[in-house]
Amino acid sequence: MRKKGLRNGLYERGSFVAEVLILGGGFGGLAAAQELRSRLPDDQITLVANTDHFYMGFAKLWDLAGIRPLSGGTVPLDNLERKGVRFRHAEITAIDPRNRRVETSIGDLSADTMLVALGAESSRPHLDLLAAEDAYNLYSGEDLPGIRAALDRIQRGSVLISILGVPFKCPPAPYEAALIVDELLRRRDVRDAVRVAVSTPAPMTLPVAGRDASQYVAGHLQERGIELLSEHKVTGVDAARRAVQFANGLEVEFGVLLGVPATAPPAVVRTAELIGPSGWIEPDRYSLRTAFDGVYAVGDCTAIPAGNGQIPKAGVFAAAEGRVAARNIAADLGSGEPDQFDGRGFCFLELPGQKVAYVEGNWYAEPKPEVSLSEADEEQFRRKQEYERAHLEQWLGGDTQLGLRLRSP
Ligand SMILES: Cc1cc2nc3c(=O)[nH]c(=O)nc-3n(C[C@H](O)[C@H](O)[C@H](O)COP(=O)(O)OP(=O)(O)OC[C@H]3O[C@@H](n4cnc5c(N)ncnc54)[C@H](O)[C@@H]3O)c2cc1C
Structure with a gap:
């Protein structure tokens, strides 16, 4: 078990030292922050992202369809502070996984444990x-x-x-x-x-x-x-x-x-020692640990082998992996039991008229993923809405001024 650090949230020689440093404020990073906060209530968790807000990818398509403007599903990452997570809005310019240290536009940050959830870029x-x-x-x-x-x-x-x-x-x-x-x-x-x-x-x-x-x-x-x-x-x-x-x-x-x-992986990930032969970070597919002590990776910046390919690059998988990595980090620090990612996930396949077909499956099944699909209906559309509402509330909570009322079909 990794030893609990004693440097809780101190500035050391001009560099900020946290117990747990989360790189990225998307699906993976936010799900991990929330899970960590529930398991390590007294610990210092810092999340760094180069954007100051979050929305779910599908909210773009709701905007395109005229269902709801993108602003209606957008929540400031500053809200993390109310959840007991320190938020730093900064560009990460280099990652040193050996020393769990990053260079950023606001100075160096280091930690006892680091989770890389930096997503992917075009x-x-x-x-x-x-x-x-x-x-x-x-x-x-x-x-x-x-x-x-x-x-x-x-x-x-x-x-x-x-x-x-x-x-x-x-x-x-x-x-x-x-x-x-x-x-x-x-x-x-x-x-x-x-x-x-x-x-x-x-x-x-x-x-x-x-x-x-x-x-x-x-x-x-x-x-x-x-x-x-x-x-x-x-x-x-x-x-x-x-x-x-x-x-x-x-x-x-x-x-x-x-x-x-x-x-493609973000440039800062591409140039870090973390990259595997696939060109992406390749953590253990169950624990989400990388080869570097105390460094985990989840979400779109990773390549995780599955059935006959890879785990899809989707927010629901990034969030599920983020929760598992957080449980393992907490267990490393002496709180709770470790966990394993089981390759299960789902997708809301949206059709016109505010109907959704629910696709779910086990992507670790061999020789190929076992996937089932339900016929599209309004009930699944409401489930999709509730997924967004509940997660934004859990992750960023409070007075988010969400315009969650959608236009009728
Ligand atoms: C149109 C569209 C529709 C989608 N619909 C769905 C859907 O219905 N269901 C679903 O599951 N997924 C959907 N997705 C995919 C989903 O959005 C991504 O798979 C998901 O965001 C990946 O999560 P992540 O945490 O890995 O990365 P992200 O959510 O992309 O988060 C990455 C974080 O890292 C930060 N970052 C990156 N580089 C740096 C840097 N150098 N310095 C500091 N911070 C940095 C970013 O600011 C961000 O906070 C959709 C995507 C799109 C575009």
Whole structure:
């Protein structure tokens, strides 16, 4: 068992020393902070992030669909202080896992135990592909106003949603977005004049969830006349001709291009000693411990082998891993029992009309993940809303001024 540190929250020679340092204030970091706080009430927990707020990824699609503005699901990370977690808004510029020390824009921070939950960023070459006019990063909150305006403007031509590479975050999101685009165009009565297509390099819509879930999604696309271009690997975007080029020699012109970039580890993770042969952090898949003493890693910045691939890059997995890592950190420090991540997770697959199909499974099952899917209904949509409400309340709590009242379908 690691010994409980005695340097609780002191500044030593200009550097801040905490007992537990959490790097990142997303799903993984926030879930871990909350779990740690319940297990180590007297200890010093510090969370560092280069953003001062949090919202769930799917809130972007609710904004796009006109269900609720993104601001309605956004909560300041300062609220952590009310939960007994010290928050530092800072850019982490270097990680030294041997000494559990980081360099940041506000000075060095070190700790007895460190959890890396720094997420993933968009691949730079894919962002460059989206430099063309009327091409957007579907996954960027900043691009949302431009995307909404472009979809309000288009009268004819095509909207292409293009998965630019793998892995990418939240595998169902591009298809959910295609269904939203279809719905918005129908509301404007221009759908007949606008082609809607989704391209993916994969042979099916959701390889991580298997054939049944993939066919379910493909069926909904087909029902709405959305073309599915599977096995279409993007090789380039011709900005002048506004066309996406594919490895199979085909080309698709677009009026609006919504690109989904592949993810890459943040630069500060890429350059740290933590990286494994996959290019990501590779913690033990059960304990989430890295090879470095007292250093854990969870969420999108990791590659965790599962059934026939990897644990999907999704918030529910990052949060589940964060809770397990927190229990193991607390156990290392002498509080409570350790835990193991079991590879189980779920996904709210959202369809138009505020309906959700619930996908759940065991991604550690061999030889491939065991995944089940429930038919979409309003009850599951309410479950999704409640997931957001309950977690934002648990993690950041208090007077969050959430605009949780959603527009009716
Ligand atoms: C459109 C969309 C829809 C989605 N829908 C869903 C869904 O329905 N269900 C689901 O489970 N997932 C969904 N996701 C995916 C989900 O958002 C991510 O998988 C999840 O956020 C990963 O959690 P994380 O804790 O690993 O990283 P993040 O939540 O990305 O958190 C990373 C943290 O690290 C901080 N950080 C990064 N670099 C630095 C640095 N250098 N210095 C300081 N701080 C830094 C960031 O500020 C952030 O606080 C969706 C994503 C998108 C884009």
